[in-house]
Amino acid sequence: MSPEPPVRPAVRVTMGQLTVSPDHTANRLAVADAMRTAARARADLLVLPEYASGFDPRGAGPEHAEGLDGPFVTLLRERAAATGVAVIAGTMLPGATPARAVNAVVAVDAAGGLVGVYRKVHLYDAFGHRESDRLEAGPADAAPVVMEVQGLRFGVLTCYDLRFPESARRVVDAGAHALVVPAAWAAGDLKALHWRTLAIARAIENTAAVVAVGQAGRGVVGRSLLVAPDGVxxxxxxxxxxxxxxxxxxxxxxxxxxxxxxxxxxxxGVVPLP
Incomplete structure (x- = not known):
């Protein structure tokens, strides 16, 4: 499948590589500042990391969860409407029980509308981490989240999803021209190499741009990158x-x-496993 080309020559994207703490108020202030910076740059879209609402490198769980009508998503919607900058950002939603949360990415358009919520499918139970101890996975058969910004369609993945090429291909099959990957990519041996290599591979194999935005700070690699569809x-x-x-x-x-x-x-084709 090869989606038709976008209608606008270029879309301006701001990557906000933030340090995120357990202090939700401080994080919202940092996000508001990033929105102002994106607006000054005349960006069409701001991309923020995974867990942008609240994070602990030892493991983020239900203590950081809030509803879609909570202060974090409300801030994104208000600032998008005020600045005209769309935003894609990681957050945490309440799970089915108080002991669980959902690692999610929200897509907010330039008018402040909440146009999509992606619930992370692949939980990070690897390299000594176990997200499944605290989080519940999103449904593998949920419709892909793709948001159009000025004629370019941005499809959403999250962090560990980058290691699964079928996740990226499924979003491209849904019409994405660009893959957006908010992440808190854990540090460790070869991890920065994996992050960069996988982002480039997903771009090349899907002939799609990749906007991979990581957290900076303790326990994560940062190193956000924008990759062209030819891998450059x-x-x-x-x-x-x-x-x-x-x-x-x-x-x-x-x-x-x-x-x-x-x-x-x-x-x-790509289909979810049962």
Whole structure:
């Protein structure tokens, strides 16, 4: 499947590589500041990390959960409406029981409308971590979350999902031109290498831009990056907090898909496992 090219030549994206703490009030202040920075840069979209509402590197759980009508998502919607900047950000929602939470990403359009909620499918039970001790997975058969911003369609993954190429392909099948990956990518041996390599691979194999935005701080790698659909890294941060802005060229994306029609040559589909 090869979605039609976007209608606007370029979409401006701001990547907010924030340090996130257990202090929800402080985090909202940092997010509001990032929204102001994105607006000053005339960005169309701000992407924030996984767990942007509240985080503990030892493990985030239900103590950080709040509803979609809570202060964090309310702030995103209010600031998007005020600035005209759409936003994609990680948060935590209440689970089915008080002992569980849901790792989620919300997509808010430039008018402040909540247009999508992605509940993380692949929980990070790897490299010595166990998200499933505190979190419940989202349904694998849920409709992909794809938000259109100025003619470019952004599909949502989260952190550990980056290791599963079928997750990215499913979002592209739903029409995404770009993959957005909010993350709190855990630090460790070879982890920064994996993060970068996987982001580039997902871009190349899907002929899609990748906007991979990580947290900075203790226990996480940072190193947010913007990858073009041909695999070229156009923007990359280090492990320190930072906010950077770049354009995604819709015409260049369409040209890559024309030269490399791999999506049209596919012989297999992607379906959730039972």
């Amino acid at each position: 890294v156009g923007l990359e941060l280090d492990d320190k907090p930072g906010i950077r802005t770049a354009d995604i060229d819709g015409g260049a994306l369409a040209a890559v898909r024309d030269r490399n029609p791999a999506l049209r040559h596919r012989r297999y």
